[in-house]
Structure formats: C-alpha cells, structure tokens
Amino acid sequence: MLSKTFEGITVLVRYNRTMKSYTTYTDEKLVSHIRTEQKEAYTEIVRRYEKKLTRYAMYLLHDSHIADDVVQQSFIKAYINLNGFNIQKSFSSWIYRIVHNEAINVIKKYKKEVHLFETSDFESSQDVVEDYSKKELTQMVKSCLEQMPIEYSEPLTLFSLEEKSYTEISDILRMPVSSVGTRIRRAKQLMKQICQRK
Amino acid sequence: MSKKIEDQILAKIESGEIQMKPRWYFVMGSALLFGGLVGVSILVMFLLNLLIFTLRRNPQFLYSNKFDQIITQFPWWIPLLAIMGIIVAVVLLRKYDFSYRNNFKVIFLAFIASVILAAVIVDASGINESLSRGKMKRFYQQIYATSGHDVIPQRGDLRRK
Numbered sequence: 001m002l003s004k005t006f007e008g009i010t011v012l013v014r015y016n017r018t019m020k021s022y023t024t025y026t027d028e029k030l031v032s033h034i035r036t037e038q039k040e041a042y043t044e045i046v047r048r049y050e051k052k053l054t055r056y057a058m059y060l061l062h063d064s065h066i067a068d069d070v071v072q073q074s075f076i077k078a079y080i081n082l083n084g085f086n087i088q089k090s091f092s093s094w095i096y097r098i099v100h101n102e103a104i105n106v107i108k109k110y111k112k113e114v115h116l117f118e119t120s121d122f123e124s125s126q127d128v129v130e131d132y133s134k135k136e137l138t139q140m141v142k143s144c145l146e147q148m149p150i151e152y153s154e155p156l157t158l159f160s161l162e163e164k165s166y167t168e169i170s171d172i173l174r175m176p177v178s179s180v181g182t183r184i185r186r187a188k189q190l191m192k193q194i195c196q197r198k
Numbered sequence: 199m200s201k202k203i204e205d206q207i208l209a210k211i212e213s214g215e216i217q218m219k220p221r222w223y224f225v226m227g228s229a230l231l232f233g234g235l236v237g238v239s240i241l242v243m244f245l246l247n248l249l250i251f252t253l254r255r256n257p258q259f260l261y262s263n264k265f266d267q268i269i270t271q272f273p274w275w276i277p278l279l280a281i282m283g284i285i286v287a288v289v290l291l292r293k294y295d296f297s298y299r300n301n302f303k304v305i306f307l308a309f310i311a312s313v314i315l316a317a318v319i320v321d322a323s324g325i326n327e328s329l330s331r332g333k334m335k336r337f338y339q340q341i342y343a344t345s346g347h348d349v350i351p352q353r354g355d356l357r358r359k
Contacts, residue, residue: 046204072203084224174298
C-alpha cells in the first residue's frame with residue numbers, strides 16, 4: 001500500500017516536472033529548452049501539434065489509422081533530428097515538412113493516391129474563382145478535397161484549412177512562393193469544377 | 199489517442215529507445231554538402247576549361263566536315279563528365295533553402311554561367327600550357343592522343359596558331 005503511494009507520488013512528481021507550463025514559450029524557445037535542458041518537454045511539442053498534424057495527414061492520406069501512424073513516426077523523426085533544426089526558422093514549417101515527407105512516402109508505397117490531372121486543364125478564368133470568400137472556400141474544400149490531385153489539394157489545405165501563409169507553404173512544400181500562389185489558384189478552379197459536378 | 203502518442207513518445211525518450219542525433223552530425227552534414235558543392239563546381243570548371251583548351255588546340259573539331267573523324271577522335275569523356283558533374287551540382291544545390299525560395303532556373307543558369315566564365319578565365323591564364331609541361335604532362339598527353347595529336351604544345355605555340 002505504502003509502496004503504491006510512493007510510486008504514485010513519484011509518477012505525479014515526474015508528471016508535474018514534464019508538465020511544467022510552457023505556455024509562454026515559443027516553439028523555437030521550447031525546442032532550444034528540449035535540446036539543452038529537458039528532453040521530456042518534447043511532449044509539449046507533441047501536445048501542441050498532434051491535432052493539427054493528424055488533421056493535415058488525414059487530408060493527404062484519407063485514412064485515420066495511417067494518418068496516426070504517420071504523425072507518430074513524424075514526431076519520432078523530428079525528435080531524432082531536433083539538433084538539425086535551425087531555431088532562427090519556423091518550427092511549425094519544419095514539422096509540417098516532416099509530416100509531408102512521411103505522408104508522401106506512404107502514398108508512394110501504397111499507391112493510394114488518385115491519378116493526377118493534367119495541369120494544362122486548369123488554365124484561365126482566374127477572376128471567377130477570386131470571388132469565393134475564405135469561409136465559403138473552407139466549406140467547399142472539405143467536401144471536394146478528396147477528389148483533387150495532391151499537388152493541388154495540399155497547398156489549398158495548408159492555406160485554407162491550416163491557415164498557413166504563402167511563405168510557410170513555400171517552406172513546407174519547398175517550392176517558390178509564386179508557385180504556391182499558382183497552385184492555390186488552380187486548386188480553386190479545379191475545386192469549382194469538381195464541386196459543380198456534384 | 200492523444201495521450202497514447204504522447205505517452206509512447208515520452209516512454210521512448212526516457213528509455214533511450216529514441217535519441218537525438220548530436221549537433222556535430224548536422225554540422226558535419228552541412229560541411230560535407232558545402233565541400234561537395236565547391237568540389238564539384240571546381241571539377242566542372244576544370245573540365246570545361248579542358249574542353250575549351252581542346253577545342254582551341256584542335257580547331258578541326260569545330261570546322262571540319264569530317265564527322266567520322268570528329269566522333270572517333272574527340273575526347274567525349276570531358277563533356278560527359280562535365281554534364282555528370284553539373285547534375286550532381288544541381289542535386290546538391292537543391293538541398294539549400296535558397297533553391298526553392300528563388301527561381302531555380304535563374305540559379306541554375308547563374309551556376310552554369312559562373313563555371314563557364316571561370317573556365318574561360320582559367321584557360322586564358324595559360325594554366326593548361328603550364329600543367330601540360332609540368333606535373334600533369336601525362337594527363338595532357340592522353341588528351342592529345344585521343345584527339346589525334348601526340349605532341350604537347352610548347353611555349354608560344356598558341357600565339358602562333
């Protein structure tokens with residue numbers, strides 16, 4: 001009984017130590033803290049990003065079990081390579097990039113991806129799609145996203161649903177900001193075509 | 199689920215099952231990447247310099263109508279190796295963040311222009327003539343042999359040509 005109580009206290013102390021409030025810490029400051037002082041604080045990173053990354057992985061993979069595995073694997077990879085992260089840059093973009101890579105590897109491995117459309121099919125009529133408000137776009141994205149090729153759905157997901165800026169998307173997908181803009185514009189046009197077909 | 203991932207990762211960290219790679223590992227990676235890029239750039243520049251030198255010494259490759267002779271005698275390994283070097287350089291350049299933040303076509307063209315310019319400058323400096331008479335005499339002899347010439351240029355040969 002007594003040993004169980006001690007065991008409980010030990011767990012509680014360890015829990016409190018790891019659950020220290022990091023609310024005032026930025027991601028980058030937290031990473032610096034994990035690297036130099038308390039590696040257990042990495043759970044705070046997991047807490048901050050798990051839902052966002054799982055949602056993002058779901059949009060790419062359309063399977064909750066695979067998405068969970070990909071996110072867990074991504075957190076492990078991020079931890080292993082934490083010393084390679086440059087704290088002058090955005091941690092968010094860095095960890096999203098890891099999930100992107102993991103998800104793409106899974107897609108390639110299982111060939112679950114729907115076949116890609118030809119890019120030349122989506123030219124012109126830019127003005128029509130500009131009229132969509134962001135809110136309307138979010139609703140549209142949720143219903144039509146699964147039918148879109150990943151090269152368009154991914155930037156649109158990051159922009160509309162994950163609320164990332166063009167620069168952040170550029171860092172996650174490693175493509176020029178101008179290409180991000182083009183992809184999102186084409187994705188909106190494509191989405192319009194897909195949703196109208198419904 | 200949330201607790202599960204958090205706990206699993208914490209358990210792996212505490213048990214030492216997953217460990218951070220040390221800082222030097224990444225520093226070394228960056229140094230190797232940079233060193234590799236510089237090394238490949240120098241190699242490509244040297245090969246292009248060699249190509250310019252060969253064409254300058256053997257103008258028949260540029261003006262002759264005898265294609266058979268050009269095909270059999272031209273030292274094709276020089277441009278082939280240069281192209282392979284350029285491919286490696288592109289792969290290495292792609293690893294840097296600036297490669298996607300800027301227009302990569304511009305970066306690529308700037309790289310090509312830089313190595314060609316450097317090759318022209320090196321060739322004009324007369325380093326090939328010096329090397330062909332010095333420590334790399336044998337290497338230059340092979341190039342001359344493959345291009346149908348077995349005589350290494352002597353001092354002042356270029357100006358006379």
